[in-house]
Amino acid sequence: MGQRPGDLSAPARLAGPDEGIGADELALATRNHGLPLEALRHDVTPPGLHYVLTHYDIPYVPDAGAWRLTVDGHVRTPLDLSLADLLSFPQVTTRVTLECAGNGRALLTPRPVSQPWLVEAVGTADWTGVPLRRLLAEAGADPAAVDVVFTGADHGVERGVEQDYQRALPLSVATGDDPQVLVATAMNGAPLPPQHGRPLRLIVPGWYGMAQVKWLRSVTVGDVPFTGFQQSVAYRIRRTPDEEGEPVTRIAPRALLVPPGFPDFMSRTRVVRPGPVRLSGRAWSGQAPVSSVEVSTDGGAHWEPAVLDPVVDGHRWAWRAWHHTWTATPGEHAVGTRASDADGHVQPLDQHWNRGGLANNAVCFVRVVCVADACWP
Amino acid sequence: MGQRPGDLSAPARLAGPDEGIGADELALATRNHGLPLEALRHDVTPPGLHYVLTHYDIPYVPDAGAWRLTVDGHVRTPLDLSLADLLSFPQVTTRVTLECAGNGRALLTPRPVSQPWLVEAVGTADWTGVPLRRLLAEAGADPAAVDVVFTGADHGVERGVEQDYQRALPLSVATGDDPQVLVATAMNGAPLPPQHGRPLRLIVPGWYGMAQVKWLRSVTVGDVPFTGFQQSVAYRIRRTPDEEGEPVTRIAPRALLVPPGFPDFMSRTRVVRPGPVRLSGRAWSGQAPVSSVEVSTDGGAHWEPAVLDPVVDGHRWAWRAWHHTWTATPGEHAVGTRASDADGHVQPLDQHWNRGGLANNAVCFVRVVCVADACWP
Numbered sequence: 224m225g226q227r228p229g230d231l232s233a234p235a236r237l238a239g240p241d242e243g244i245g246a247d248e249l250a251l252a253t254r255n256h257g258l259p260l261e262a263l264r265h266d267v268t269p270p271g272l273h274y275v276l277t278h279y280d281i282p283y284v285p286d287a288g289a290w291r292l293t294v295d296g297h298v299r300t301p302l303d304l305s306l307a308d309l310l311s312f313p314q315v316t317t318r319v320t321l322e323c324a325g326n327g328r329a330l331l332t333p334r335p336v337s338q339p340w341l342v343e344a345v346g347t348a349d350w351t352g353v354p355l356r357r358l359l360a361e362a363g364a365d366p367a368a369v370d371v372v373f374t375g376a377d378h379g380v381e382r383g384v385e386q387d388y389q390r391a392l393p394l395s396v397a398t399g400d401d402p403q404v405l406v407a408t409a410m411n412g413a414p415l416p417p418q419h420g421r422p423l424r425l426i427v428p429g430w431y432g433m434a435q436v437k438w439l440r441s442v443t444v445g446d447v448p449f450t451g452f453q454q455s456v457a458y459r460i461r462r463t464p465d466e467e468g469e470p471v472t473r474i475a476p477r478a479l480l481v482p483p484g485f486p487d488f489m490s491r492t493r494v495v496r497p498g499p500v501r502l503s504g505r506a507w508s509g510q511a512p513v514s515s516v517e518v519s520t521d522g523g524a525h526w527e528p529a530v531l532d533p534v535v536d537g538h539r540w541a542w543r544a545w546h547h548t549w550t551a552t553p554g555e556h557a558v559g560t561r562a563s564d565a566d567g568h569v570q571p572l573d574q575h576w577n578r579g580g581l582a583n584n585a586v587c588f589v590r591v592v593c594v595a596d597a598c599w600p
Numbered sequence: 601m602g603q604r605p606g607d608l609s610a611p612a613r614l615a616g617p618d619e620g621i622g623a624d625e626l627a628l629a630t631r632n633h634g635l636p637l638e639a640l641r642h643d644v645t646p647p648g649l650h651y652v653l654t655h656y657d658i659p660y661v662p663d664a665g666a667w668r669l670t671v672d673g674h675v676r677t678p679l680d681l682s683l684a685d686l687l688s689f690p691q692v693t694t695r696v697t698l699e700c701a702g703n704g705r706a707l708l709t710p711r712p713v714s715q716p717w718l719v720e721a722v723g724t725a726d727w728t729g730v731p732l733r734r735l736l737a738e739a740g741a742d743p744a745a746v747d748v749v750f751t752g753a754d755h756g757v758e759r760g761v762e763q764d765y766q767r768a769l770p771l772s773v774a775t776g777d778d779p780q781v782l783v784a785t786a787m788n789g790a791p792l793p794p795q796h797g798r799p800l801r802l803i804v805p806g807w808y809g810m811a812q813v814k815w816l817r818s819v820t821v822g823d824v825p826f827t828g829f830q831q832s833v834a835y836r837i838r839r840t841p842d843e844e845g846e847p848v849t850r851i852a853p854r855a856l857l858v859p860p861g862f863p864d865f866m867s868r869t870r871v872v873r874p875g876p877v878r879l880s881g882r883a884w885s886g887q888a889p890v891s892s893v894e895v896s897t898d899g900g901a902h903w904e905p906a907v908l909d910p911v912v913d914g915h916r917w918a919w920r921a922w923h924h925t926w927t928a929t930p931g932e933h934a935v936g937t938r939a940s941d942a943d944g945h946v947q948p949l950d951q952h953w954n955r956g957g958l959a960n961n962a963v964c965f966v967r968v969v970c971v972a973d974a975c976w977p
Contacts, residue, residue, distance in 0.1 A: 233866060485757070
């Protein structure tokens, strides 16, 4: 009797100095999943390999034909649209790299207790849908409005607050063309899978995952700033619990490596043979185009430039391939990579710690052991 | 210089009494993923929600047309088949529930240190392919042979042994018709996704996941028992490190629940309102058809029978749906379910511990808090 949300939701906290991953973090790690890093080989991430983060449950939508999307609030003509209605608008396809704002969290010291991502919370897909600004124009959104609020069908409790997942974008972003925000109905040319928002989701190219509202049910134009949980409590950069903090917005630059050679099952240590090893991977930034990628095979003491492959078909919002040849010598190596973008952002070697473990893009190193054949049984 | 496999691979071990999940276990949990339990609502698991366990890396196969499958060893006529060759044989589709042999491992005390599954390492798909016995007949397998060895393209080191992933089946199982083993080329009507074995995999209905060799390259008929790592070292039920142990084969019965209500983000505790709550889920056994499912809402003190839905279209090897109506009252409840099969196997309430954490099917309970609306802010 008399249960209250505080009984269900522990407050946000930091792990102790030697505290292993807890049962709560493991339950999240088992549900949500990253991109296995060898899948960085694919230009477009095949279904099931793209990262997935769901705050609550994946809604069950057996009949996508019955789904409705409303556009309301400070508009001239509210809209109530079916999937068929949305498909009757001109469709746009954009290749977009999405990354969770909490990527890298489990590598931080101290570790914020939440979904314990290492560095794999990323993926790239071709998203097809209707430009949001087309729908806002159709509805006649008030040009003096402030925020546009997006509500998903996913429902739960978070730090004591029962909620539908909601996020907002400033009207200028929602109606902008750089990036052009989409209400997406297809991923890689097929209807959205359940875990990616079936049947509708928002795609905001260049922004971290919290902006990409899945299972989208309503778009509400507001004349005051949105102060919902996911906007004003979660997804803010804070070093102390009481500060207002800076909102998380666009993706900071990051480069990742296809782990070379082959792995040891349990440690994931990589094994290579002596001689030339082709290193390759992807790099991205939501802040500006990637301008360079560097590789280090000695834990960051020395860096060499990688070759950046050309941008494919003008895909400004997708990751960019890079490669580099390394001559491996017997022994142990710490192999890493870092990206810079055209606005001068460079991946840091040291963590930029904050309480949420958000927007962290510190360089990571992969342990690679080069073994001469003669030494192997 | 002189690195040896022992330097890469730690020996198998058990976690200490209060040891949290380690960095190595977390790296596996982030790569591999379970079925989010709300996806038990789907008869056939949509792509990306089915569990995935990869021992090493997912092989990159840009051109499935270049793939070859050899059938050799003690055969009259060795075969060297392309994907097109395989598709020219009559195709069979079977709906199969697959479960990892290590499902439930992270709930054991003491915890074997390996992929730290909770209970979500399961999924059901329609697999299409050529019956293996058709290929073995085509090759003229020696009827006096003992084991048939299956080799995948996934390569790595495990406990100091460099290997391609290999498993064997007795010839009688490989050529049997209950279950009928498939060399599968399609999952849910589409080519296999990379993480499920693109372009070819074995499907052994009713057996745990270790038998379902992915990225299948060769089938070798042998006249002696196969003693490879995954057959004689891994995947054996042992209570002490030195015993020979029993091999893991068919799936023990298990029932799982769609978690009712909605979750708290961090604890995954479920919230329901007072009144009737429809509980539903799936139950399966690779040993015999499921004969009953029971539900407890008080942590196992009392059990009530659930309604088993009819077997759909004769799908003997797929999970079976069940449902039960529970009248929730305010307070905290431990809700669980257990399956029995026609051979008299019943899910145990207590763990059957072994060093690998294999074939464990102890009943699990979900924490559900029933909150009267008046108590919610």
